[in-house]
Amino acid sequence: MNIEKKQLLLISNNAKFVTEIKEGLSLHFEINVVNGIHSGYHTALGLLPDIILLDHPSLDSKSFKNLANFKSTHFLNKCWLIMYAEESSRRTVEKSYSGITDEIFYSSTEPSLLAGKIIKRVYSNFSLTNYWKDSFMGLFNLLANPVVLLEQDNIIQMNDAFKQTFKVESTDGIKLTDFVKCENKAKVKESLRNFARGKHMKAVTRTVLRLKNDKVRNAKISFSKLDKMINGQYIMMIHFSEEVELVTENIGTNSSIVENCFEDNARIADFSFTKREKEIIQLLCKGYKTKEISETLFISPKTIEKHRANIIKRTNSETILESIIYAISHNLIDLQVA
Template sequence: MQKKPLLIVTKNELLIKELVQGLSTLFDVSVEGSIHVAYHRVLDLLPDTIVFDKTSYRKPSDFKNLKNFKATHFLKKTHLAIYCSPLEIKIMAKRYKDLVDEFHSTAAGLEQLVIRISRTAEQLKLNYWHECFMGLYHLMKQPVLLLEKDQIVNMNEVARNTFRASKEMFEVTDIVRPIDRSAIRGSLRKFAKGKHMKATTETTLRITKQKLRNARITISKLNIKIPDTFIMLIDFTGDEYCLRASIGSTAAEVENSLAMAKCMVEQNFTRREKEIITLLCKGYKTKEISEALFVSPKTVEKHRSSIIKRTNSDTILESIIYAINHNLVEIPRS
């Protein structure tokens, strides 16, 4: 489960210990003792929840800039909670009723504070990178897609009009030619696992079932900690043309890279891997392969994992299908 960012503003060491211990399974907890510094930390962290310990700050002036913590678009939905005495709750509720989301009384104790913050966390379904994206991507004059793995989570109006988006369009592979789908999936998996935050390439996109258009696409990760979430920006490089059996992609870079990838897979398969995947294609189980090749079952499993990795697959079944489709193994015809 993805942890949510939580900022605690306090000087109370006991409170810090109790909250960190009680909330660390749900939150990535950050602590700041200075209110002034905390504001700058908030802009950096964009926390789902902020907890202010009023008991640590006695001067009225300490809270005069509390509104700054919700002053930007990125912080509008942050859950702002104040921990204070029952008397202070009455005073602050009048002064900050439109700003503070919840007050926690010191009379209830720290254990109840942990419980209430935990319950609030379960109800909050905030996603700040998504909020930021949604606030900006409609302004873009080029098609922009929001992706989670190969799923299209959302697209701006330009993309919706360009691809004549329908309810059936749920995956990024719905906007590429059928023969490119496995390559696109493999590329996204590699990009997600890699260290780079951005990648650019050229490809051919399917505008409608019968219309194609060459494009330069840029894929960017939104957060290094969430590697499977991307923004895809599309820059078209030519006019639409019809999809016909005699016409292939004019995106030479992509075609060459696919051909090279196939060549690399063929060259990188070891003799033993070819033997194993050939037997797998015939329906042999791990134990049967082990007996046929006079190797241990663990060795067979090791080669299976290597085959899955080489073909950018998730399962050995995908690897088998890939190997057959790309003629990487010879299957005797009955």
């Protein structure tokens, strides 16, 4: 079975130690290396690693005054914070850092043995990502925003707010692309597959969603993986108020694949009709037939049919009536003139 790697952040300024840790852990971990505690803290916020390993002897002692920030930060307090220190400094290290680290190893433990202990720790009874998944699923139906649990394009669980907003009761056969008003749904499905397989933990973007009552709404949506060990599963949260931020931009690695795709979808609705198209839609709202529009605008019926076809295509509709509803709901025509 292909098990996805865990995340380890190594904070060290010792090239030899870094090499030894990578040799022992690279098969089990994606390893990111920084050379200072300050930069390590900001990297950790973006990475949300399972393990943070501090190489005490190689770091500036003054920087350790900020070490408590790791465990006091909500998104990092479940990371396993490990310190590696010299045996000769055991008493000082224990006194200073035992209360703000999860575990301390000393130089009497060779780096190869340290690697084995870390592997045992993270795969036996510890998983940061499982913690967040369990926490989220416990609050799933209490959230006021529409939220779904996805497996690539398939909706496998939805909360009450999603059911009410999109007028659905069952997940049977329901896909996310059923609610995406997009000219190219295949592109959406492919971007979600790439996101599910990729290393990024989140994507936040804007798009246009289609509700079951044939209305379309602009939305801000966030995708977030809950467990790096489960391929293809992630959540999607929807917010119809553009002023509210769903996910802090500094939290989690960010996927541009999903963002670009759904922003393309949003731009499908971001246009204005030509002057002639508006005239035709306004006359259609009055009940004019093709021949009557032709006589009013002094253009041929064939040209009018061409305009009608363009209006239907540009609004991603199936009939001219759907296009008119779309134009009205997006304030793309002046009803007083119509």
